[in-house]
């Protein structure tokens with residue numbers, strides 16, 4: 001049975017939570033899953049202090065000892081992950097933002113490959129599309145495969161929605177769940193897009209050339225065999241993708257050499 005982990009970032013168990021419950025119910029109609037709710041407010045997750053330890057030395061050097069690793073383990077073991085948030089001042093609420101900050105090292109050392117991602121945003125008026133874009137971008141950097149997000153606009157705490165309003169919400173949840181279920185069952189190790197491939201090759205070239213081999217990012221890429229591999233995971237690339245990968249490396253090398261020369265001149 002597939003495991004779904006839903007991270008709920010509202011400070012209260014209300015509209016967003018109810019949408020999440022409806023999402024689980026709908027998903028059950030497609031496929032029975034092990035569905036775990038993580039209510040961020042109930043977790044012990046201190047605010048990032050900006051020490052840079054996780055980014056440079058490694059996440060194990062974070063000064064906080066709290067629920068962060070427990071949450072990461074849940075994501076590591078999931079087949080699908082949902083981040084559900086209300087729109088707060090055109091952004092995710094602080095609870096979710098702190099969670100993302102605490103996991104910021106995953107931008108440097110992506111790990112959630114072959115896992116589907118769904119962003120759910122509830123809002124009263126406007127701004128949810130940008131939040132969806134933001135969460136999908138974060139998820140993509142972290143390795144997830146994105147399904148199209150679900151953005152629902154309705155007034156909070158009203159029991160007097162018209163039947164057609166209620167039907168619209170139900171239809172939107174159904175459509176989002178159908179798409180998420182599709183991604184959940186996509187074949188593993190999908191061929192990356194040109195953009196993702198280009199970025200991977202550019203990043204790995206820059207890590208290989210620019211950073212000390214004692215630093216965590218270098219070690220992580222090295223241990224995963226990413227300095228030699230085609231992509232983050234085994235995949236067969238066609239001719240055009242191989243050419244794009246090659247070009248990215250040439251550009252990466254050029255940028256790194258230029259930077260080194262400029263630094264040498266300064267010294």
Ligand SMILES: Cc1cc2nc3c(=O)[nH]c(=O)nc-3n(C[C@H](O)[C@H](O)[C@H](O)COP(=O)(O)O)c2cc1C
Pocket residue numbers: 010011012013014015016017085086087088089090091122123124125126127128155156
């Ligand atoms: C502090 C705060 C800020 C909000 N900011 C926005 C906003 O910028 N745009 C919007 O459309 N709705 C905004 N809302 C409305 C909520 O996003 C919306 O009612 C949401 O469904 C509430 O979800 P919840 O019940 O899970 O907290 C805001 C609500 C609060 C409490």
